Amino acid sequence: MDYIKTEQYRAGSSTKIAQVATHQDFGLSDKQLKKDLKKTRRKLGEFQDTLYAHNKYSVLVCLQGMDTAGKDSLVREVFKDFNARGVEVHSFKVPTELELDHNYLWRHYIVLPEKGKFGVFNRTHYENVLVTRVHPEYILNERVPGIHSVSDIDQRFWDRRFEQINNFERHLAENGTIIFKFFLHLSKEEQRQRLLRRLSLKEKHWKFSPSDLKERKLWERYQECYEEAINNTSTAHAPWDIIPADNKKAARVIVATILLERLKKYKDIEEPHLDAKIMANLETYEKELQNEE
Template sequence: MDLKKYKVSKEIKLANSQTFEIIDEAKQELKKLRKKISKLQDTMYAEGKYGILVCLQGMDTSGKDSLIREVFKDVNARGVIVHSFKVPTELELKHDFMWRHYVALPPKGKIGVFNRTHYENVLVTRVHPEYVFAENIPTVNSLDDLDDAFYHSRMERINQFEKHLSDNGTIVLKFFLNLSKEEQKNRLLRRLEIEKKNWKFSAGDLKERKLWDKYEECYEDLLNKTSTDYAPWYVVPADDKDSARYIVAKTLLEEMQKYNFQEPELQQKVLDQIDEFKAQLHNE
């Protein structure tokens, strides 16, 4: 399977991007992939040189939560750290827009998953620019200050942030779950029609749905301006959940395999005493 077709390596148009793809045996193949991911994470932890940051973005109902559950199901629970970023808290608003993301980064040896990410700062705030006023930025006094240049400047700072992470051993992978508007409609209807799914529904989802075209425009811009060699974006067809999960897991696994993680060797002085240590334990 050629994963390069999902990678944003040249300018894309989301209107022309695939939202539906069926991969044969995706659900069964995912089980094999996640076991391999789990073993590699164990080795990565032992080596202690690298961490991984997986960034997930997508329209409401694109399947981010269930993807995290299914892709990382077999990984040691202490090996994966998931952060779901909501509306910034009072404390977070007293810092720069990247602060809350920086303090949530995974340590070396672990996989960090951002469910919604630092890109919300050039997405939701671009669709709803009035939200930026809560940050109390000295140079922002009116909506006129929140022009394209403002958001493109933020994107450049995000690129610098991710370059810094990459240079210091964090492998950054970013996935946009590309959902069709029709499939979102179907998933919202299921939340309303199936009683046990009612709790997932929010009237706010319908308000945001009316802004679909604006969101798609903003997504397209950030994908084109922030997909880099050191922190690439992958546009994943998301109408079929099993296939989307497989693509993300396969991409993650192939990227991890590139680094040839190695368990550290015991120091020679320890190796020289192994028989002695065994004897001590046997003789207890």
């Protein structure tokens, strides 16, 4: 979309989240935003078909944000026109016992998208420097050598994790995975309104948990941790984009536009050409099928 300047959402190494807008609507109606999303996601669906046929790249889309930021609905709406076999969505919750028996990146590594496919991480490997940063006692469950108590978890520990994550993503990028990372930037007031809707609408009750309110009380701490994580891990091969998320419809259009615009820069992603011998006999094959009638 011409009205979306995608580079303005790119995070750098000194981003101040508090200074980034949480609301955007471009002065457009909800109807127009839905119409624009429909056009863009159709083109994304077509690109996915080409990506699948080309079979040399994969795409990893990482979504992070506070509770109620709109991650689930964004996945549903942005990828609606994809071939169901071409996109896989994974949501990472509290680690299982099996996952805790491996390093913290293992559960993410084993579900990475294969070549020709999109993978969406709804909450991601960044939970390991966000939730665990706010609640460092969770790290003790990982049984990391040298970490015996919360007092052992210092700044050097988190700096190493940022480095490990950067190395992980660099490895993926160098082997054909195109990485997108979106932080859905929600205001505290908008989250309050969305939590209230969950309580007032019966069909939304299942989404509510008292823990949502406990985590909300730690809002400022989460913002600090997001800011540090983004500033330490927004790289050329795996950049962060900060998406204003108070208006869900606009957020979806922005994400879809960024995906399409950047993917179109990969000029080598194209449908493979048929073998010369097959091309030379296309008319013969067509006649053979027509003669069956």
